[in-house]
Amino acid sequence: MTKFSWLALMAMTGGALVVTSGCSSVMSHTGGDEGYYPGTRSDVNMIKSDETSWAMTPLIALDLPFSAVLDTLLLPYDYYRRGTINTRQRIEASEQHNLALSHGVDIDHVPPMTASQ
Numbered sequence: 001m002t003k004f005s006w007l008a009l010m011a012m013t014g015g016a017l018v019v020t021s022g023c024s025s026v027m028s029h030t031g032g033d034e035g036y037y038p039g040t041r042s043d044v045n046m047i048k049s050d051e052t053s054w055a056m057t058p059l060i061a062l063d064l065p066f067s068a069v070l071d072t073l074l075l076p077y078d079y080y081r082r083g084t085i086n087t088r089q090r091i092e093a094s095e096q097h098n099l100a101l102s103h104g105v106d107i108d109h110v111p112p113m114t115a116s117q
Helices: 003-019 023-030 038-048 056-073 075-081 087-102
Strands: none
Touching (some): 023 038, 023 056, 038 056
């Protein structure tokens, strides 16, 4: 093999590893999913789902161990953010605030959202 072939093979192998490196875990942690092992739970739920296509199932199964490892590494972060307001809750509170403003509700007397809501 030529030097270019080796470089292309290494780039493709590295790209494949990056693509399958806990994708569900990354998406779950950047989204509003809370709890422990959200990426692993997401993978398992997608594998169980009847709506998941036959072409996606092997990719999800390949992603599962990487998501489990990344979720394990992110356990301290999950523990730290436990009980805090997540992105989805902030967006819903903002939408309710904007809806109240558009309907003329006196929002100064609406109690603020807390982490327990």
